[in-house]
Amino acid sequence: MAKKYVYLFKEGNADMRNLLGGKGANLAEMTNLGLPVPQGFTVTTEACNKYYKDGEVVSDDVVNQIYTALEKTEKVSGKQFGNKQNPLLVSVRSGARASMPGMMDTILNLGLNDEVVEGLAELTSNPRFAYDSYRRFITMFADVVMGVDRLKFEKAMDKIKEAKGYTKDTDLTPEDLKKLVKDFKAIYKKELKQDFPQEPRVQLLEAVKAVFRSWNNPRAEVYRRMNDIPAEWGTAVNVQCMVFGNMGDDSGTGVAFTRNPATGEKALFGEYLMNAQGEDVVAGIRTPSPITHLEEQNPQVYKQFVSICNKLEKHYKDMQDMEFTIEKGKLYMLQTRNGKRTAPAALRIAIDLVKEGMISKKDALLKIEPKSLDQLLHPTFDAAALKKAKVVATGLAASPGAACGKIALTPEKAKEMHKKGEKVVLVRSETSPEDIEGMAVSLGVLTATGGMTSHAAVVARGMGTACVAGCTKLSVREDKKEIVLAGTTLKEGAYIAIDGSTGNVYAENIKTTDAAITGDFATIMSWADEFAKVKVRANADNERDATRALELGATGIGLCRTEHMFFEANRIKAVREMIIATDAKAREKALNKILPMQKGDFVAMFKVMNGLPVTIRYLDPPLHEFLPHEEAEMKVLAKELGKTFQEIKDIVDSLSEFNPMMGFRGCRLSIVMPEIARMQTTAVIEAAIECKTKHNVDVHPEIMVPLIGDVKEFLYVRNIIVETADALINKAGIELTYKVGTMIEIPRAAITSAEIAKHAQFFSFGTNDLTQMTFGFSRDDAGKFLGNYYDKRILESDPFVRIDEQGVGYLMEHTVKNARAVDKNFKCGICGEQGADPLSVQFAHNIGITYVSCSPFRVPIARLSAAQAAIRNPKCK
């Protein structure tokens, strides 16, 4: 039998999401539940992949299956495609496995042509509706399917409105609309050198192809990359009988959530517009009414809707996000899906569902997107600063969090300012999918129009970016590079502050402060820790970061980069003196100046981390990073150190490298200059002794040697460390344990780890460098071609953000296996920046990593990821 590429709604169910896409699977499920769903069929994601495999051609068998499904749909609906007397109109919509709101294309009212439109006008006795639908269809088809600029049609409409002195679209008479259809078809012909297609089946096939193509449009690609959706998934296409929310005042359309997506509150939440099509709500052109108003307007429909909502939530065991249309008083469900929500809402809903007995703790933890926790750690306004600040306008509290930055009026400007290191708030009349990259670099988004479900609101919530939408006192003058906010003109670049939790807008620079783990957040984190196997440490180089890490639940410091301690202005001089030294003696003299400062750093950190391990990585970067490179600076340095400019320049030149990443750095420094390791060990151990004896602190120093490639390198440095440390401990006459371990960040270290494991007390994967060398990608240079690699699908995700399991992961797994052969409890950590990426944490769990270490702010994300990994793969040790 031929492969099945097309499923009627009644043939599918919710489990067929991979094949039918999310929308298609849920339409099928709702059909099975007996809910009022306009019937239709889904062309599968496999058909999409086949389309690309066949060279962007829809094969005959797929076409035939579409036609067969169409005929069955005609039967069910009692209407017929292209039949003037009883025309079937359909919508054609994309639907991928994962929700990608607004990223791909939709065509409504398909099936209309010059004849059918007349029939429809007669049938509905509503020529205004019929011609309005037709002109919308022509525009959409020309734009989405044929790539004609929508503006061309809008201009033609504006021309008529101007000529007639109309102000609103609804002022257009049926005759105007009829004329407009004629004009639109003329534009279509002029632009495309062909007539607008009159055959509905041709329209349908072209629309299906357009949806397939839209899977690879640039904004869909960006969205996929941001959300880790593989290109291989493809999109399904849903062809569904049209129902019309724009057939008069007894018709309407809306979207609703079973719980509040911003707060999680258990109450129906949504908006609707009477006499409108769905696109009107989503586009944010008119401001809709709250769903509760429907109770007054049409109590019967409202009651039916509430009952459906309850049924769906119980069925899916999660908060639902639904679209519906009322056609002449009859309710139709067009979509349901698990609703997107803010992080606070996600926590509250998860906890409530457990309390309501609907789901288990494990299910609750799996429902929360780890990355979304980031939102909870976003800043709020400093309470004192806020008191003095003045609210100049308010809008909808569309995505929580406080943001303050300089105004950017276009996504391009936002990116440009972000690149310069400026904090940016993107201010737009309304946002559209093209703005997505600009939104990604902004701390907050402010729009003049659009509701809680407008594009700006949905996308900002997804990103965890603060958003105030529908701020009516705002007008954006993009051409003049300014906005007018409650009567005051602000230039692009001026400060603005928004609070996405209250909707307040401020025309000033307000200090923000960080959030803490309390309430629902704390509950979920404690649940996570019950299940997680992989521990979470933090990367912290100073007392402040260590304190923050502890507050956010870190179980230790996994990476303290000692060189960061060297850059402070009062220390860099001694560091430079050390580098400029021409022999070991002079070097030691300079190192002795650094020693007390470094010791002080460690004392402070040990105190904060009382009872927890602190992993200290020894000097790692190439020495030239500490030296000045400008002539003027070199001259100053020469004077300071009593050298000639030429002497300094010679040293700077001699330390410059062709490939510093693979040059004189890491343990290579301490091998050539053992006095560095000696000084650092002295600082660590003296600090530990002081903490233990004077401050009664429980210290657990873990000394980590960077950039090992061979066991002999490790042994050489370890011996220096142990000799120095033991002498100090003996002299102090106390008991003090410390560990000496190594980074695994050179491929050869991973390969030969069986040997290294015999001598090291712990391993920590430096996944940044390991990724660089395994791929042969210089992180600083790869930007030049990685964009191209994404475009060409050679890479699907950034290996510096997510551990590459096939390559880098192979080396890690090999290493863990070798280490555990030596000692089944051998401590293996990860301290690269991938340490908090949920999929990387899952990988870490699967291969038996002891802990991941990440920046303090990402600790909660890693904790939840670790719990999810353990729940998903409980067998793993």
Next chain:
Amino acid sequence: MAKKYVYLFKEGNADMRNLLGGKGANLAEMTNLGLPVPQGFTVTTEACNKYYKDGEVVSDDVVNQIYTALEKTEKVSGKQFGNKQNPLLVSVRSGARASMPGMMDTILNLGLNDEVVEGLAELTSNPRFAYDSYRRFITMFADVVMGVDRLKFEKAMDKIKEAKGYTKDTDLTPEDLKKLVKDFKAIYKKELKQDFPQEPRVQLLEAVKAVFRSWNNPRAEVYRRMNDIPAEWGTAVNVQCMVFGNMGDDSGTGVAFTRNPATGEKALFGEYLMNAQGEDVVAGIRTPSPITHLEEQNPQVYKQFVSICNKLEKHYKDMQDMEFTIEKGKLYMLQTRNGKRTAPAALRIAIDLVKEGMISKKDALLKIEPKSLDQLLHPTFDAAALKKAKVVATGLAASPGAACGKIALTPEKAKEMHKKGEKVVLVRSETSPEDIEGMAVSLGVLTATGGMTSHAAVVARGMGTACVAGCTKLSVREDKKEIVLAGTTLKEGAYIAIDGSTGNVYAENIKTTDAAITGDFATIMSWADEFAKVKVRANADNERDATRALELGATGIGLCRTEHMFFEANRIKAVREMIIATDAKAREKALNKILPMQKGDFVAMFKVMNGLPVTIRYLDPPLHEFLPHEEAEMKVLAKELGKTFQEIKDIVDSLSEFNPMMGFRGCRLSIVMPEIARMQTTAVIEAAIECKTKHNVDVHPEIMVPLIGDVKEFLYVRNIIVETADALINKAGIELTYKVGTMIEIPRAAITSAEIAKHAQFFSFGTNDLTQMTFGFSRDDAGKFLGNYYDKRILESDPFVRIDEQGVGYLMEHTVKNARAVDKNFKCGICGEQGADPLSVQFAHNIGITYVSCSPFRVPIARLSAAQAAIRNPKCK
């Protein structure tokens, strides 16, 4: 039972070389053969390693075993250590597994003290001999054991000679020598604040320790590194009863070879000096007589010696290098070993031994050091140029090959000149072990004194460097930076030419030409090919190199680096135009200019390699390597291309990279700019079509994609290649096969090779880059710390010269296994510079590599190495 650290000679044998060292094992073997060997014992290499392990201390059990062996030796010899009436004197010599001539220390006449010397004078009735021996011993002990500068003693001797008006050492009377001993002891005391040790057992232990220490002296370390001798081997110490060649005119000492070490001729070859100790011969201070003269001088001893020589050669089945001493008419054998020889001699001896039925072809092949073949490929003087050249002096033809270069008078100067890219001939009075690095960078060595077995001659032969020794018409004035050669003064830096095969010296610049494979060389190479499994290809980028490769027996081109074709003056402009292009169209225009040139290159190479495969690697280096970096050059380029200076500078700046090794290069270029791969494919395939159709050439192009890290990269570029190639072949309407494969030079490519192997038609390991990234060593920068790594024994050999089996080798083996799982004949080559290193070829054989590819001149070395690997490990496929 306690571990045995000391073996009497009669307890050992030749197979115990690892434990007893070469010298010790052979002394034992000769003892067992009943030859006249002064008895003694060997302290094992394990004792040396224990000495280092114990922190440079000789442990009590070793000391006791030494004393026990000493007592047994006293019994055998009938003499006694420290006994005035019948004193035993011993020599203490190093002896590692591998011969390291002159690299470590020797102490003679040990056992003498103020009393014993008087006894010896009486016993021998030769006070001159006794005191001369004592003053030599004090000097040697002070120098070698205690580190006192030898010059201090020589000065004291010169003072007496001056005072007395003597010209030669032998003018010194016994009384003078007695006085000298007194002076020497005073110097000893002054320098060391202690008396010269009178207790022979103390002398002995200190001497043993000194030999152990000498294992790690700087020249031994350099020698080991050059000859791949691991530091872990350690040295043995041989303690042997002294026999004296300096007891009068019926005494003497000499060295001899059973065959001529320079030519391989089957005839006893050697030198001796009457009334002398061994050091006098080796040091080249007096010029000795040829061994054949001994027949006249002492026919009986000569006959006995010849008979011993024959016995030893038959026993060891190889040419022997022997040391002997005649004490008062009695012959003693002090050493035998397989003799070092020139490459031509090695070939002749190996072939002769097979002809004589002594060994098999396999044994013969194993006897030849592959690296030594290098000598045979050294240049000879151009015949025409030689006709016009004038011989101004002659010396001993100590190491074959012609060399012409500028005079350097010190090793430092030689190194300095070499660094500047100059050709150097090192000219010295005589060389010493300290000169070894200077010799290594010189094309030839010329000395004024010393024979065929002098330091200069032995070391130069080992290195394959041309050497003329003992050139009596030469006087070197190091202080004046000049030499006088047959009356003519030549300044340092002037041209000189030497012929190590004839001994001729020329004071001019003579053109040299390359050698070819004929005669014995051809015989051995054909034998080698009978056994070798690993094929040998060559790296060649042009017609000339390809021709040379074919002459030297390459079975194909394993690496043609297309970028080398781009640098020629008339091409670089088009290449730069291509790089400067801002879009694909402009880039294609520039590429079209390069296309015919590149096609021409390939036509020429295909013609040369008719019937053999040619592996073409596509553009690999970062583009900025093709661009000028000086402002002036950039301005010229701007003018040429009709751009502004700023435009050019912006492009140059934008292409500069932090770590170019891991940047925008290799296949990444063709992925971002597919038109490059398209042009290169067009050039390859059009050239192949032209060769096939117009020139009747059998073409086998193998297209190789560089720097693959993921199968998707390979597929992307392969698809471009295949599309382009197939279109051209179809158009031409002919049959033409080509292969598309990939380099394996990124660790990730090796790790994920199972996937890549499914799509590639061959693999070639780029062991240079693979080593860089596996170690995280930038080849251009690692020099800064690798020296330190060798000093500290963290690395024993340069991984860019010899494949690192543990790390890089693991990835290679993993890859070969994956490839062979896809296809058991999957072609896996090596095209890194390690391709001709004998141990690397052996590794290649062991893991089943199909071919290695190296520079044309190293092809014969690789062929022999491959044969040896197959003979040593015949089981490997």
